[in-house]
Amino acid sequence: MEDEGYEGYEVAEAGEAETALQYLRDHGAPDLMIVDLMLGGMDGFTCIREVRRDHDVPIIVVSARDDTHDVVAALEAGADDFVTKPFVVKEITARMRALRRRAGLVARREGVVNDADVDDEIVLDADPRGALVLSPSGVTVRRGDHVIRLTITEFRLLCELAESPGRVLSRSVLLERVWDRGFFGDERIVDVHVRRLRTKIERNASDPRIVVTVRGIGYRLDVQR
Structure with missing residues (x-):
């Protein structure tokens, strides 16, 4: 499912990891992914590892699980950032912008090689x-x-x-x-x-x-x- 999302972002949603992975196979990597650890079917950790096999897309994890083990496991799986629920929408959008700026710097460098x-x-x-x-x-x-x-x-x-x-x-x-x-x-x-x-x-x-x-x-x- 796709819509305009928040603040003008075009958003594709998937309730299960398998659906998200199929979306990537069909459409390629998006500019950024937000992954909940408590996905239906395949868990978020496995989903991130699967994404990282083929894509360098920035990934933010959101989860109510905030103990050290889960944070570290998510980052070691390949996430770039971790946000604990509940969160303020402005916080996650700020982190999204920061990750996209970082990706933009790399993309601009690649464009002038x-x-x-x-x-x-x-x-x-x-x-x-x-x-x-x-x-x-x-x-x-x-x-x-x-x-x-x-x-x-x-x-x-x-x-x-x-x-x-x-x-x-x-x-x-x-x-x-x-x-x-x-x-x-x-x-x-x-x-x-x-x-x-x-x-x-x-x-x-x-x-x-x-x-x-x-x-x-x-x-x-x-x-x-």
Whole structure:
């Protein structure tokens, strides 16, 4: 079912995860998805994982389940943000706009890629077996010849850290810069996205050398030469 939705958004609704996944197969990914964990049939966690197999669409989870386990599980499944019910409509629309701005920045970068963009490549790990290279303008991360697939949020997080190599960025600073909000954000979101990012870019995610935890403060990016 489709309608004009709220504030001019065109909305497609699905009461079950299977219906939503079929919609994506038929129409492609929307600009943004809002997923309730308590869907009929397939649960929201599984739905998000299925979406992430083929799409990098921004995902916001809404749920009355607000314990740490559920928040972390949703983010680890691939959600970009988590909103607890009940919520104020202005809150979720603000988060929608923030996610769309983030996606828009990436889309604009993709639209202006040219041969000169190789000049902005940043070597994060000069491993002779396959260097880890970030290209902010090209919107790519690769290890050797292999392109690493990151979500929009993971890519923005890595870019923020790479802009200040060797400098510690607090969780609150990362929340403000990557998620467009500061004090009111949940810092668990940062921690989970860092863990997900590490599984994709580190040689050994359990012993990270590139994105390093600074206990009690935040994270630092160390370039491996």
